[in-house]
Amino acid sequence: MQNKLYVGGLSYDTNNAGLEKAFAVYGQISEAKVIMDRETGRSRGFGFVTFESEADAQKALAMNGTQLDGRTLKVNVAEDKPRREGGGGGRRW
Numbered sequence: 001m002q003n004k005l006y007v008g009g010l011s012y013d014t015n016n017a018g019l020e021k022a023f024a025v026y027g028q029i030s031e032a033k034v035i036m037d038r039e040t041g042r043s044r045g046f047g048f049v050t051f052e053s054e055a056d057a058q059k060a061l062a063m064n065g066t067q068l069d070g071r072t073l074k075v076n077v078a079e080d081k082p083r084r085e086g087g088g089g090g091r092r093w
Helices: 016-027 055-065
Strands: 006-007 029-036 045-050 074-077
Touching: 006 016, 006 055, 016 029, 016 045, 016 055, 029 055, 045 055
Parallel strands: none
Antiparallel strands: 006 045, 006 074, 029 045
């Protein structure tokens, strides 16, 4: 397992501080980040919480199905995003 958890189902009102506060009861957090939409600046409804230890992250999986800011959370171990192949967007003729 790893230390980073995916947290889905976040309210648009949940911010980084609120996310960290909700998960801090499970252990030392190195980062809590709500992912924001680049264009609107509004939450995309998910985020990530990184714990200092794997054991604390494992305990925090208990947050799955609980409520935060009126929404039911989906919590699981974050998966690494696969690298994309290919180059950068030129026009193909």
